[in-house]
Amino acid sequence: MRRKTKMVHGGITGDKQTGAVSVPIYQVSTYEQNNVGQHRGYEYSRTGNPTRNALEEVIADLENGQAGFAFGSGMAAITSVMMLFNTGDHVLLTDDVYGGSYRMMTNVLNRFDLSHTFVDTSNPKKVEDSIKPNTKALFIETPTNPLLKITDLQKMAAIAKKHDLLLIVDNTFATPYWQLPLDLGADIVLHSATKYIGGHSDVVAGLVVVNSEKLAEQIHFIQNSVGAILGPQDAWLLMRGIKTLGLRMEAIEANTRKLVAFLESHPQVTKVYYPGLKKHQGHEIAMQQAKGSGGMVSFDVGSSKAAETVIEKVNYFTLAESLGAVESLISVPAKMTHASIPRERRQELGITDGLIRLSIGIEDSEDLIEDLEQALE
Ligand SMILES: *Cc1c(COP(=O)(O)O)cnc(C)c1O
Numbered sequence: 001m002r003r004k005t006k007m008v009h010g011g012i013t014g015d016k017q018t019g020a021v022s023v024p025i026y027q028v029s030t031y032e033q034n035n036v037g038q039h040r041g042y043e044y045s046r047t048g049n050p051t052r053n054a055l056e057e058v059i060a061d062l063e064n065g066q067a068g069f070a071f072g073s074g075m076a077a078i079t080s081v082m083m084l085f086n087t088g089d090h091v092l093l094t095d096d097v098y099g100g101s102y103r104m105m106t107n108v109l110n111r112f113d114l115s116h117t118f119v120d121t122s123n124p125k126k127v128e129d130s131i132k133p134n135t136k137a138l139f140i141e142t143p144t145n146p147l148l149k150i151t152d153l154q155k156m157a158a159i160a161k162k163h164d165l166l167l168i169v170d171n172t173f174a175t176p177y178w179q180l181p182l183d184l185g186a187d188i189v190l191h192s193a194t195k196y197i198g199g200h201s202d203v204v205a206g207l208v209v210v211n212s213e214k215l216a217e218q219i220h221f222i223q224n225s226v227g228a229i230l231g232p233q234d235a236w237l238l239m240r241g242i243k244t245l246g247l248r249m250e251a252i253e254a255n256t257r258k259l260v261a262f263l264e265s266h267p268q269v270t271k272v273y274y275p276g277l278k279k280h281q282g283h284e285i286a287m288q289q290a291k292g293s294g295g296m297v298s299f300d301v302g303s304s305k306a307a308e309t310v311i312e313k314v315n316y317f318t319l320a321e322s323l324g325a326v327e328s329l330i331s332v333p334a335k336m337t338h339a340s341i342p343r344e345r346r347q348e349l350g351i352t353d354g355l356i357r358l359s360i361g362i363e364d365s366e367d368l369i370e371d372l373e374q375a376l377e
Contacts (some may be wrong), residue, residue, distance in 0.1 A: 001123060003062075003177060011239075021055040025236045045315045047224050051232035055207075055239050056272075059197075062176040063189050065209035067216035069223050070235055074172065074192025075100050076228035079108075079367045080094045081168060083222045084215075087113045088130050091138040094121040095148060096349050098192075099337055100169065101139070117136070121151040121326040122282055128159055137166040140186075143173050143286065146357040147334040148273045148351055150282025153289050157185025172324075173289025177249040178292040185190070188219075195324030196295075197240040199248055205235045248326065251362045252295035258365040259358070259372070263299050265267070270354075273298040295360040296323060297373025298333070301376070304353035307332050311356070313375035316367055323359035328368060331357050 014021045052070050060068035071077040095118040103117045121131045142151040160167040168188045169181035175196045181189045260274045273288040276293030282339040317330035318343040334353045
Protein backbone atom coordinates (compact mmCIF):
# COMPACT_ATOMS: atom_id res chain seq x y z
CA MET A 1 0.00 0.00 0.00
CA ARG A 2 1.22 3.50 -0.79
CA ARG A 3 0.99 6.30 1.75
CA LYS A 4 -2.39 7.88 1.00
CA THR A 5 -3.99 4.46 0.53
CA LYS A 6 -2.61 3.35 3.90
CA MET A 7 -4.26 6.34 5.58
CA VAL A 8 -7.63 5.19 4.27
CA HIS A 9 -7.21 1.39 4.25
CA GLY A 10 -4.48 0.79 6.85
CA GLY A 11 -4.98 -0.79 10.27
CA ILE A 12 -8.46 -2.04 11.04
CA THR A 13 -11.24 -0.52 8.95
CA GLY A 14 -14.96 -0.66 9.56
CA ASP A 15 -16.94 -3.26 11.45
CA LYS A 16 -17.17 -6.84 10.16
CA GLN A 17 -20.42 -7.61 11.97
CA THR A 18 -22.55 -4.83 10.52
CA GLY A 19 -20.56 -3.69 7.50
CA ALA A 20 -20.25 -0.21 9.00
CA VAL A 21 -17.51 1.54 7.02
CA SER A 22 -16.27 3.53 10.01
CA VAL A 23 -14.87 1.79 13.12
CA PRO A 24 -17.56 1.97 15.84
CA ILE A 25 -16.89 3.92 19.02
CA TYR A 26 -16.79 1.20 21.69
CA GLN A 27 -17.80 3.35 24.64
CA VAL A 28 -17.28 0.57 27.15
CA SER A 29 -15.15 -0.18 30.20
CA THR A 30 -15.53 -3.95 30.60
CA TYR A 31 -16.35 -7.04 28.51
CA GLU A 32 -18.33 -10.20 29.22
CA GLN A 33 -16.10 -13.26 29.53
CA ASN A 34 -17.08 -16.73 28.28
CA ASN A 35 -15.71 -18.45 31.34
CA VAL A 36 -13.48 -17.55 34.26
CA GLY A 37 -10.19 -16.40 32.71
CA GLN A 38 -11.55 -16.97 29.19
CA HIS A 39 -12.22 -13.68 27.42
CA ARG A 40 -12.83 -12.82 23.75
CA GLY A 41 -9.77 -10.65 23.25
CA TYR A 42 -10.86 -7.79 25.48
CA GLU A 43 -11.28 -7.79 29.25
CA TYR A 44 -11.01 -4.18 30.45
CA SER A 45 -10.64 -0.96 28.45
CA ARG A 46 -7.48 0.28 30.13
CA THR A 47 -5.81 -2.89 28.87
CA GLY A 48 -7.47 -2.82 25.46
CA ASN A 49 -10.41 -1.22 23.65
CA PRO A 50 -11.42 -2.06 20.05
CA THR A 51 -11.65 1.58 18.93
CA ARG A 52 -8.30 2.46 20.47
CA ASN A 53 -6.88 -0.77 19.07
CA ALA A 54 -7.96 0.17 15.52
CA LEU A 55 -6.16 3.52 15.88
CA GLU A 56 -3.08 1.77 17.29
CA GLU A 57 -3.01 -0.54 14.27
CA VAL A 58 -3.25 2.27 11.73
CA ILE A 59 -0.53 4.41 13.32
CA ALA A 60 1.78 1.35 13.47
CA ASP A 61 1.09 0.84 9.74
CA LEU A 62 1.77 4.49 8.91
CA GLU A 63 5.09 4.55 10.78
CA ASN A 64 6.15 1.11 9.46
CA GLY A 65 6.40 -0.18 13.04
CA GLN A 66 5.69 -3.36 15.00
CA ALA A 67 2.99 -1.95 17.25
CA GLY A 68 1.27 1.33 18.12
CA PHE A 69 -0.06 2.74 21.40
CA ALA A 70 -2.46 5.60 22.06
CA PHE A 71 -2.26 7.91 25.08
CA GLY A 72 -4.31 10.73 26.56
CA SER A 73 -1.87 13.42 25.34
CA GLY A 74 1.52 13.83 23.72
CA MET A 75 2.99 14.33 27.19
CA ALA A 76 1.31 11.15 28.46
CA ALA A 77 2.96 9.31 25.56
CA ILE A 78 6.39 10.83 26.29
CA THR A 79 6.09 10.18 30.03
CA SER A 80 5.07 6.57 29.42
CA VAL A 81 8.08 6.04 27.11
CA MET A 82 10.37 7.51 29.81
CA MET A 83 9.00 4.83 32.19
CA LEU A 84 11.19 2.38 30.23
CA PHE A 85 14.16 3.75 32.18
CA ASN A 86 15.34 3.25 35.74
CA THR A 87 16.60 5.43 38.55
CA GLY A 88 20.21 6.31 37.78
CA ASP A 89 19.78 6.21 34.00
CA HIS A 90 20.63 9.19 31.80
CA VAL A 91 18.94 10.48 28.63
CA LEU A 92 20.35 12.84 26.00
CA LEU A 93 17.81 15.23 24.46
CA THR A 94 17.72 17.79 21.65
CA ASP A 95 18.44 21.17 23.28
CA ASP A 96 15.41 23.02 21.92
CA VAL A 97 13.04 20.16 22.63
CA TYR A 98 9.31 20.86 23.15
CA GLY A 99 8.80 22.93 26.33
CA GLY A 100 6.64 20.26 27.99
CA SER A 101 9.32 17.61 27.47
CA TYR A 102 11.90 20.02 28.91
CA ARG A 103 9.69 20.68 31.95
CA MET A 104 9.01 16.99 32.53
CA MET A 105 12.69 16.03 32.42
CA THR A 106 13.86 18.98 34.57
CA ASN A 107 11.03 19.16 37.12
CA VAL A 108 9.42 15.74 37.34
CA LEU A 109 11.62 12.86 36.23
CA ASN A 110 14.73 14.43 37.82
CA ARG A 111 13.03 13.71 41.16
CA PHE A 112 13.20 10.03 40.29
CA ASP A 113 16.90 10.44 39.50
CA LEU A 114 16.43 9.97 35.77
CA SER A 115 19.05 12.48 34.65
CA HIS A 116 19.35 14.33 31.36
CA THR A 117 21.64 16.43 29.20
CA PHE A 118 20.33 18.83 26.57
CA VAL A 119 22.62 18.90 23.58
CA ASP A 120 22.64 20.41 20.10
CA THR A 121 21.77 17.19 18.28
CA SER A 122 22.31 18.85 14.89
CA ASN A 123 25.99 18.32 15.80
CA PRO A 124 26.69 14.54 15.99
CA LYS A 125 30.10 15.07 17.59
CA LYS A 126 28.53 16.98 20.49
CA VAL A 127 26.08 14.11 20.91
CA GLU A 128 28.82 11.50 21.09
CA ASP A 129 30.86 13.65 23.48
CA SER A 130 27.87 13.91 25.83
CA ILE A 131 27.32 10.16 26.19
CA LYS A 132 27.97 8.89 29.72
CA PRO A 133 28.36 5.31 30.99
CA ASN A 134 24.74 5.43 32.24
CA THR A 135 23.24 6.99 29.07
CA LYS A 136 20.36 4.83 27.85
CA ALA A 137 18.65 6.86 25.14
CA LEU A 138 18.75 9.67 22.61
CA PHE A 139 15.54 11.70 22.47
CA ILE A 140 15.42 13.68 19.23
CA GLU A 141 13.05 16.24 17.83
CA THR A 142 13.48 17.20 14.15
CA PRO A 143 12.47 19.71 12.90
CA THR A 144 12.37 21.58 16.21
CA ASN A 145 10.13 24.25 17.58
CA PRO A 146 10.24 27.18 16.75
CA LEU A 147 13.51 27.42 14.77
CA LEU A 148 12.98 24.23 12.71
CA LYS A 149 16.46 22.94 13.49
CA ILE A 150 17.34 19.69 11.74
CA THR A 151 19.01 16.62 13.23
CA ASP A 152 20.39 13.88 11.00
CA LEU A 153 18.39 10.83 12.06
CA GLN A 154 20.61 8.28 10.30
CA LYS A 155 23.67 9.68 12.09
CA MET A 156 21.78 9.51 15.38
CA ALA A 157 20.82 5.89 14.62
CA ALA A 158 24.48 5.02 14.01
CA ILE A 159 25.52 6.63 17.32
CA ALA A 160 22.67 4.91 19.15
CA LYS A 161 23.66 1.55 17.72
CA LYS A 162 27.34 1.99 18.53
CA HIS A 163 26.65 2.91 22.16
CA ASP A 164 23.67 0.60 22.67
CA LEU A 165 21.15 3.43 23.20
CA LEU A 166 17.48 3.58 22.32
CA LEU A 167 16.75 6.18 19.64
CA ILE A 168 13.45 7.92 20.37
CA VAL A 169 12.10 10.47 17.87
CA ASP A 170 9.34 13.02 18.45
CA ASN A 171 7.89 13.12 14.92
CA THR A 172 5.09 15.61 15.68
CA PHE A 173 6.26 18.34 13.28
CA ALA A 174 7.04 16.12 10.29
CA THR A 175 4.22 13.54 10.61
CA PRO A 176 4.50 10.00 9.17
CA TYR A 177 3.31 11.44 5.87
CA TRP A 178 6.67 13.17 5.37
CA GLN A 179 9.15 11.44 7.66
CA LEU A 180 9.52 7.82 8.84
CA PRO A 181 12.08 7.69 11.67
CA LEU A 182 11.78 3.91 12.18
CA ASP A 183 12.87 3.37 8.56
CA LEU A 184 15.91 5.56 9.31
CA GLY A 185 16.94 3.43 12.31
CA ALA A 186 14.93 4.79 15.26
CA ASP A 187 13.55 2.38 17.88
CA ILE A 188 10.58 4.44 19.03
CA VAL A 189 8.66 7.21 17.30
CA LEU A 190 6.09 9.32 19.10
CA HIS A 191 3.62 12.08 18.41
CA SER A 192 1.57 14.75 19.94
CA ALA A 193 -1.44 13.62 17.86
CA THR A 194 -3.10 16.82 19.08
CA LYS A 195 -1.32 18.50 16.18
CA TYR A 196 -1.26 17.31 12.54
CA ILE A 197 -2.60 13.78 13.09
CA GLY A 198 -5.82 15.04 14.68
CA GLY A 199 -5.53 18.14 12.54
CA HIS A 200 -8.71 19.97 13.52
CA SER A 201 -7.91 21.54 16.92
CA ASP A 202 -10.49 19.31 18.59
CA VAL A 203 -8.61 16.53 20.38
CA VAL A 204 -5.63 16.13 22.74
CA ALA A 205 -3.83 12.82 22.23
CA GLY A 206 -0.47 11.07 21.99
CA LEU A 207 0.80 8.12 19.94
CA VAL A 208 3.80 5.82 20.22
CA VAL A 209 5.09 3.30 17.67
CA VAL A 210 7.91 0.83 18.34
CA ASN A 211 10.08 -1.28 16.05
CA SER A 212 10.32 -4.55 18.01
CA GLU A 213 8.23 -7.20 19.80
CA LYS A 214 10.24 -6.61 22.95
CA LEU A 215 9.56 -2.86 23.04
CA ALA A 216 5.92 -3.53 22.15
CA GLU A 217 5.59 -5.78 25.20
CA GLN A 218 7.33 -3.25 27.44
CA ILE A 219 5.26 -0.27 26.26
CA HIS A 220 2.03 -2.23 26.49
CA PHE A 221 2.93 -3.24 30.04
CA ILE A 222 3.61 0.42 30.93
CA GLN A 223 0.47 1.64 29.13
CA ASN A 224 -1.65 -0.80 31.09
CA SER A 225 0.18 -0.21 34.40
CA VAL A 226 0.40 3.58 34.29
CA GLY A 227 -3.00 3.92 32.59
CA ALA A 228 -2.47 7.16 30.63
CA ILE A 229 -4.68 5.81 27.83
CA LEU A 230 -6.73 7.54 25.13
CA GLY A 231 -10.52 7.23 25.33
CA PRO A 232 -12.56 5.70 22.48
CA GLN A 233 -14.20 8.97 21.31
CA ASP A 234 -10.82 10.65 20.90
CA ALA A 235 -9.35 7.54 19.25
CA TRP A 236 -12.18 7.72 16.71
CA LEU A 237 -11.52 11.43 16.05
CA LEU A 238 -7.87 10.66 15.35
CA MET A 239 -8.78 7.90 12.88
CA ARG A 240 -11.05 10.37 11.13
CA GLY A 241 -8.18 12.88 11.04
CA ILE A 242 -5.72 10.31 9.68
CA LYS A 243 -7.90 9.63 6.63
CA THR A 244 -7.18 13.17 5.34
CA LEU A 245 -3.65 13.53 6.74
CA GLY A 246 -2.08 13.14 3.29
CA LEU A 247 -4.42 15.66 1.67
CA ARG A 248 -3.92 18.13 4.48
CA MET A 249 -0.13 17.82 4.49
CA GLU A 250 0.01 18.37 0.72
CA ALA A 251 -2.26 21.43 0.90
CA ILE A 252 -0.37 22.82 3.91
CA GLU A 253 2.97 22.28 2.15
CA ALA A 254 1.83 24.14 -0.98
CA ASN A 255 0.47 27.06 1.08
CA THR A 256 3.59 27.23 3.21
CA ARG A 257 5.94 27.42 0.23
CA LYS A 258 4.01 30.42 -1.12
CA LEU A 259 4.01 32.15 2.25
CA VAL A 260 7.71 31.53 2.74
CA ALA A 261 8.47 33.07 -0.67
CA PHE A 262 6.39 36.11 0.31
CA LEU A 263 8.12 36.48 3.71
CA GLU A 264 11.55 36.08 2.11
CA SER A 265 10.85 39.02 -0.18
CA HIS A 266 9.42 41.33 2.51
CA PRO A 267 11.65 44.19 3.71
CA GLN A 268 10.31 44.09 7.30
CA VAL A 269 11.30 40.46 7.73
CA THR A 270 14.92 40.03 8.82
CA LYS A 271 15.05 36.23 8.85
CA VAL A 272 12.90 33.28 7.81
CA TYR A 273 13.23 29.79 9.26
CA TYR A 274 11.90 26.98 7.06
CA PRO A 275 13.58 23.62 6.30
CA GLY A 276 12.49 23.86 2.65
CA LEU A 277 14.67 26.95 2.12
CA LYS A 278 18.01 26.12 0.48
CA LYS A 279 19.89 28.37 2.90
CA HIS A 280 18.20 26.87 5.99
CA GLN A 281 20.69 25.10 8.24
CA GLY A 282 20.30 21.37 7.69
CA HIS A 283 18.26 21.83 4.50
CA GLU A 284 20.00 18.98 2.66
CA ILE A 285 19.60 16.55 5.55
CA ALA A 286 15.94 17.55 5.86
CA MET A 287 15.42 16.83 2.16
CA GLN A 288 17.14 13.43 2.48
CA GLN A 289 15.20 12.21 5.47
CA ALA A 290 11.79 13.77 4.84
CA LYS A 291 9.62 13.99 1.73
CA GLY A 292 8.23 17.40 2.68
CA SER A 293 9.10 20.40 4.83
CA GLY A 294 5.82 20.80 6.69
CA GLY A 295 3.71 23.77 7.60
CA MET A 296 5.70 25.43 10.38
CA VAL A 297 7.55 28.62 9.60
CA SER A 298 9.13 31.20 11.88
CA PHE A 299 10.27 34.69 10.95
CA ASP A 300 11.86 37.63 12.69
CA VAL A 301 10.45 41.15 12.53
CA GLY A 302 13.17 42.69 14.69
CA SER A 303 11.41 43.64 17.93
CA SER A 304 8.70 42.51 20.29
CA LYS A 305 6.76 45.69 19.44
CA ALA A 306 6.76 44.88 15.73
CA ALA A 307 5.77 41.27 16.48
CA GLU A 308 2.86 42.42 18.64
CA THR A 309 1.67 44.81 15.92
CA VAL A 310 1.60 41.99 13.37
CA ILE A 311 -0.31 39.75 15.76
CA GLU A 312 -2.87 42.48 16.44
CA LYS A 313 -3.50 43.16 12.77
CA VAL A 314 -3.87 39.69 11.26
CA ASN A 315 -7.40 38.45 10.56
CA TYR A 316 -7.00 34.88 9.35
CA PHE A 317 -4.26 33.77 11.73
CA THR A 318 -5.62 32.74 15.11
CA LEU A 319 -3.47 33.81 18.05
CA ALA A 320 -3.03 30.51 19.85
CA GLU A 321 -0.57 27.92 21.08
CA SER A 322 -0.57 24.51 19.40
CA LEU A 323 -0.12 23.84 15.68
CA GLY A 324 -0.90 21.50 12.85
CA ALA A 325 -4.56 22.30 12.33
CA VAL A 326 -6.64 23.20 9.26
CA GLU A 327 -6.79 26.80 10.47
CA SER A 328 -3.63 28.93 10.41
CA LEU A 329 -2.26 29.86 13.82
CA ILE A 330 0.17 32.59 14.89
CA SER A 331 2.22 32.95 18.05
CA VAL A 332 5.16 34.78 19.60
CA PRO A 333 7.29 31.98 21.11
CA ALA A 334 9.21 34.29 23.49
CA LYS A 335 5.94 35.41 25.12
CA MET A 336 3.94 32.19 24.78
CA THR A 337 5.26 28.64 24.24
CA HIS A 338 8.81 29.48 25.35
CA ALA A 339 8.06 32.05 28.05
CA SER A 340 9.13 29.62 30.79
CA ILE A 341 12.67 29.47 29.34
CA PRO A 342 14.89 32.24 30.82
CA ARG A 343 15.45 35.17 28.38
CA GLU A 344 19.22 34.59 28.22
CA ARG A 345 18.72 30.95 27.30
CA ARG A 346 16.15 31.99 24.68
CA GLN A 347 18.62 34.47 23.13
CA GLU A 348 21.26 31.73 23.09
CA LEU A 349 18.89 29.47 21.19
CA GLY A 350 17.92 32.28 18.79
CA ILE A 351 14.36 32.68 20.05
CA THR A 352 14.34 36.46 19.88
CA ASP A 353 11.53 38.75 21.10
CA GLY A 354 10.67 39.63 17.50
CA LEU A 355 10.27 36.04 16.38
CA ILE A 356 6.82 35.06 15.08
CA ARG A 357 5.81 31.43 14.54
CA LEU A 358 3.16 30.41 12.02
CA SER A 359 1.38 27.12 11.67
CA ILE A 360 -0.03 27.22 8.17
CA GLY A 361 -3.49 25.83 7.53
CA ILE A 362 -5.46 24.95 4.42
CA GLU A 363 -7.07 28.33 3.66
CA ASP A 364 -6.51 30.00 0.26
CA SER A 365 -2.87 31.07 0.17
CA GLU A 366 -3.83 34.41 -1.44
CA ASP A 367 -5.90 35.32 1.63
CA LEU A 368 -3.10 34.34 3.98
CA ILE A 369 -0.50 36.36 2.04
CA GLU A 370 -2.73 39.45 1.74
CA ASP A 371 -3.43 39.22 5.45
CA LEU A 372 0.24 39.11 6.40
CA GLU A 373 1.01 41.85 3.89
CA GLN A 374 -1.41 44.33 5.49
CA ALA A 375 -0.27 43.33 9.00
CA LEU A 376 3.40 43.89 8.14
CA GLU A 377 2.82 47.29 6.58
C1 LIG B 1 2.48 19.65 21.56
C2 LIG B 1 3.73 18.85 21.54
C3 LIG B 1 3.99 17.87 22.52
C4 LIG B 1 3.05 17.62 23.67
O1 LIG B 1 1.85 17.11 23.26
P1 LIG B 1 0.43 17.34 24.00
O2 LIG B 1 -0.51 16.61 23.13
O3 LIG B 1 0.21 18.81 24.06
O4 LIG B 1 0.58 16.75 25.36
C5 LIG B 1 5.15 17.14 22.40
N1 LIG B 1 6.03 17.36 21.38
C6 LIG B 1 5.82 18.30 20.45
C7 LIG B 1 6.82 18.49 19.38
C8 LIG B 1 4.67 19.08 20.49
O5 LIG B 1 4.47 20.02 19.56
